[in-house]
Structures are given as structure tokens and as C-alpha cells.
Amino acid sequence: MKKNYTIVFTAVLALIALCAFLGCDSGGDDDGSSLPLAEVASLGTGEITLAEGAQVYNEDGTPYTPGTGKTVRPESGDVGSSYADAVAAVSGIDAAGKLTLKLPVFTSLYWDAFGGTTMPAGLTANPSDVKLADMTYLHVDGGALRLRRNNTNGRGVVSYTYVDKDAVITGEFDDHGETIFANLILKLGWNLVIEGRFGSNTAMVTGSPGDGYRWEVYD
Secondary structure, eight states: OHHHHHHHHHHHHHHHHHHHHHTTOTTOSTTSOOOOOSOOOEEESSOEEEEEEEEEEETTSSBOOOSSOBOOEEOHHHHOHHHHHHHHHHOEEOTTOEEEEEEOOOOHHHHHHOOOOOOOTTEEEESTTOOEEEEOOEEETTEEEEEEETTSTTSEEEEEEEESSOEEEEEEEEETTEEEEEEEEEOSEEEEEEEEEETTEEEEEESOOOSSEEEEEEO
16 A cells, blocks of 8 residues: 555655646646646456547548448557467557557557657656557558647647556656656556647646547558
């Protein structure tokens, strides 16, 4: 029980710190609406259907209608090639642009084949030995597929993080010259992670994306 209290206490402190830095401005991001701050957004450890029959769009807002079925595959470097193959085997976009995206159970066999993601310098994990896999991009038809907020030029995007135990990850890191603030409360299994703009800052938080997001194919 002591470890659980430590994680919760760390999460509360991280939320207060991030809220103070970003000002918790509900109208501060680029399109006038707010993203959630550090909410538990666990999807569990079983097989998960992220999308079934969801219309996919082009970046300009027109429906994506490929005319033939397309394979959907995660980036191998994010989750390991064997798991990427497993996702591709049960996922895809049909000729009309309707998406089915499923995540099979992430077993120990996948962990054995996947070294895990190295966290950027500046982030702290509690507990420090947590293993994680980040599914950030999906590949389809020579482009990328991602759940994104409309009309934000990628500044409201959803990723999925798998961890082998409950953990809290906080801090800040550099991404090609831009500082990204992180405040993640992660539960065993897959978790929703949102990267969005808060005023002039960019943050990654756990939470549900809500309305205004759609699956988009883009270059």
C-alpha cells in the first residue's frame, strides 16, 4: 500500500506543478478549447478495439476513400516488429475509408522481442524500472495515420502507451528544439496519451480526447 500512496502523492504534486506552469487556462490552446490534465485513461490489458467502422479523413477534411483495402501497421520501433505484425493482421481500412484498429494482448513474448522505449532525458518515472512501449504513429498507404484534433496542425494528437506496471512519469524534454512537458498517470496495460498546446507550451498528458478528434491520413 505504501508504494501506491507514493505514486498517488507524486501524481498530485506533478499535476499541481504542471498546472502552475501552464496556468490551467481552459481557453489557452490554439483553437480555444482545453485538453485534460493528468487523468487516468487506462484501456486495460486485454484485446482492445480502438476504432471499428470509423471514417478516416484526409488532412484537408475530405473523406479518405482509397478504393481498395489498406493495411494499418504501427511503427516497429515503437512496439517491436512482431507486435506491429500482430496489429496489422487484425486491423485495416476498407475501400470506403472505414477503419478497424485492434490491439492484441501485449504478452511477455512481445516484451522479450522488444527492448522497450528509452525515455528522453529530463523525464522521471516512478517506479524507475517500469517498461513501456509507445504507439505514436501508424503507417498506411505511404503516409501516417493518427487520431488528431481537427484544424490544429497536429497540435492535438493521441498516442497509446503500454506499461508493465502502474507508474507516474513527469518532467520535461527537448524534441527537436521544442520543450515538451509530460505528466502521465499510467496503469498496467494500454493508456491514452494526448499531446496538445497550452498557450505557448506543449504538454503530454493522460486523458480522454473527447469531441473534435478524427482519424486522419497525412504525409
